[in-house]
Amino acid sequence: MSKKQQTLSSFFGVSPPTKKRQLEPEPNKRLFSEKWLQDVQWLETNDERTEMWCKICRSNPQLADKTGAFYKGSKNFNYPLFDKHEKSKEHTNVAQAIAYKHASQEEISSRPLARWRDKLNEEQRQALFNIFLLAFHKAKHARPMSSYSEDVPLLKRLGVNVGGAYHSREGGTRIMQSIAHSISRELRAKLQSADFWGLLFDGSEDITKTGEFTSDFIGLIELGPDRTAQAITDGLVRLFQDTGLDDWTTKLVAVCTDGAAVNVGVYNGVVPKLQRLAAVGDSLVHILCTAHTLENCAKAADRNVPYCETFNSSVVKLLQFYLQKGGAKKTAALKKLCEENGISFVKLGKFHNIRWSAWRHETLLKISILLPAIKMQLAMSDNSDLQHICTERFQCFLSNMLDIGNVLKTTSIRFQKEKLTIGECKDELMVAIGQFTLLLDGEGHRAHTVSNANADRDKTNLLRGLIEEFEIRYDSLKSCDHFLVFDPSTWPQEMQDLHSFGNTTVCSTLKKYEATLQSDKDTTVTEWMRLKQAGKRLGASSVYDLVQIINTSNPDAYSNINKSTMSSLRTVPVHVLHTDRTDRYCTRYRCDSSLMGQVL
Structure with a gap:
């Protein structure tokens, strides 16, 4: 329409004529075809037929491409995409892993890799054995494969026959991929033939031994957003079933976890849920991580003694006085005071928050050695926050903490023993209880130069709290008495x-x-x-x-x-x-x- 026609139409109050827009025809919407379920063996879909997946990839999340459409769920009903996914590298790897898992020994021996191995001479076979052993060692001890490629030249210089192939990082990865299925198959067979076995959570070490017990890695559990105790328990059950441990309820006799609430909750933790599923029931032995055991005992005992917070705060302020801004001059002055008064000078370190650690004990011991010189230096200081260091209560409580810390340190060192058994763990707790009882009845190992009624009362309450907490931990291990x-x-x-x-x-x-x-x-x-x-x-x-x-x-x-x-x-x-x-x-x-x- 011209500009003149538009003006006339506006003047007479009528709207200009418009051309009717022709609607474009709606394209045909692709729908799911039931015939696809017969043609594509790995395809599965929901009941509404609005989404489809690859059941092979979803059954092996460790190897599958989790970002792929057929893993997350595809709504693109395009038949050529099936062929593209089936030929993809990720899908092929998963399919091969499943085939290896169910293959018989005869089928494995007839494969190209086995036939090629049989054609090797003795020198080539030894070289292959050495690099396979190196790759396996890296994987077993959770070392990165980059260290594999770094160690190969070292072995060469030491005269070890490593051949001329598979020396790179990728080579080590390929070696582990080729033997991982055999290792998994051997592990399943070993677990199925075992009379009893224990389950280890997190980074815990072996639970116990009769002769030589060992711990083996079964697999990883993908929890997703749901990380509740029920989700962990369901994941463990699925893992047992996938591993072929259908009789796991009759063989599981022990569980070792850390102190997380999701694991040790009295009613809804993972351990109580496993106790309800296992044949041994409440007799299922539950071992806490020993580090968590000591730390939880010390924290619970500290709550009985409010002065512990004041003591810890004073120690932290004292270390900040010597280790932070201007600390070098103050430390030099402290060293001079020690030399003038015949006191052995030791350099102060950080105060560790972990109550049972040897580092914390050593720091308190150094403060005890330097305390006479520290009191001289603080007497000339106007820092009111540090005046509590000079009191008899602090000095007496410090001596008590050294006695208690010595027991905790010794117990923690013994707990670090490789392959600590249930019985040994109970014994260490019992010995610690005896030592705490001796401290409670006597004056401790150290001669106190001063005495303070408040510090003595705090010592009594702290020791009673530690004895009570250690006895609770000891009683919690009594479930292993069912073995006796x-x-x-x-x-x-x-x-x-x-x-x-x-x-x-x-x-x-x-x-x-x-x-x-x-x-x-x-x-x-x-x-x-x-x-x-x-x-x-x-x-x-x-x-x-x-x-x-x-x-x-x-x-x-x-x-x-x-x-x-x-x-x-x-x-x-x-x-x-x-x-x-x-x-x-x-x-x-x-x-x-x-x-x-x-x-x-």
């Missing part, structure tokens, strides 16, 4: 093998105890406590009573204790064990003069 039940009638029929396993554990303890006596070595506190724990299962209040029960009772009454246990008990000298009879709790650890030195 001597009366098989208390077990259901299907758990008779577990009862035999418990008897074997007792026999091992008794034999070790007997061997230490025959070699004229002092019996260790650890072996003594383990033997006492075994005796309690027969109603014996001490090992002496245990020997008397065995020597005076009808052998048929304890026929389920095998002969090696009986003979071991009869060889324990009664005159040595008789000294264990006592009513005082704190002297249970004073078996004889040689043990006294070890405990104190």
Whole structure:
């Protein structure tokens, strides 16, 4: 329409004529075809037929491309996309992994890799073995494959035959990809043939051993946004089923976790849920990470003593005084005061927040050594925040903390033992309880130059709190006493093998105890406590009573204790064990003069 026509139309109050727009025809919408489910074996869809997935890729999230449309869900109903996905590298890898998993030994031996291996001469075979061993070592110890390529030249210089291929980072990765399925298959077979096994969460170490127990990596569980205890439990059950452990409920006897609430919640944690699923029920042994155990004990005990917060705050302020701005001059002045007064100078370090750590204990020990010189220097300072350091209460409480910290440090060092067993963990807690009890009854290991009623009261409350917390942890490990039940009638029929396993554990303890006596070595506190724990299962209040029960009772009454246990008990000298009879709790650890030195 021209401009003149528009003006006239506006003048006469009519709208200009418009051309009718022709609507474009709507394209045909692609719909899902039921025939595709027959043609494409890996395809699956929802009931509404609005979305489709690749069931092969979704069954192996570790290898699949999680960003792909057929993993997340595709709404593009285009048939050519099926062929494109089927030929993709990610889908092919997953399909091969499944094929290897279900392949028979005959099929594997007929594959090109196996035929090529059989054609190698001895030198080539040895080179291949060496680089496979190196790659496996890196993977087993969670080392990056970049370190694999760095170690190959070193092995060459050391004269190790490594051949001339697969020396790169990618080569090491390809080696592990080629043997991962065999390792997984061997692990499944080992778990299926095992009588009992334990489950390890997080970065925990081996739970226990009879001979040599080992821990093996089963797999990773993808939780997604739902990270509740129920989701973790469901993921574990799926992992067991995928691994072929259909009878896992009858074989799972122990669980080791960290102290996270999602794991250890009393009612809805992962461990209680596993206890309800496992055949052993409440007898499922639960071991906490030892570091969490000590830290939780110390934190809970600190809450009983409000002064602990004041003490920790004063120590932090003191270290900031010497280690932060202007600290070099103050440290030099402190060193000069030490030299003038014949005090050994030591350099202060950081104050660790972890209450049981050796670093924290060493820092407190250094402050104790330097305290006379520190008080001289602070007397000339106008810093009011540090005047509490000069009080008798702080000095006395510091001495008490050194005694307590020494026990915590020693316990933590013993807990760091490789392959710490359940029994050894209980023994260390029991020994620590005895040492805390001795500190509670006496004045401690250190001669106090000053005394303070408030500090003594704080020490008593702190020690009582630690003893209570350690006893709670000790009692929580008593679920392993079910391995030491001597009366098989208390077990259901299907758990008779577990009862035999418990008897074997007792026999091992008794034999070790007997061997230490025959070699004229002092019996260790650890072996003594383990033997006492075994005796309690027969109603014996001490090992002496245990020997008397065995020597005076009808052998048929304890026929389920095998002969090696009986003979071991009869060889324990009664005159040595008789000294264990006592009513005082704190002297249970004073078996004889040689043990006294070890405990104190």
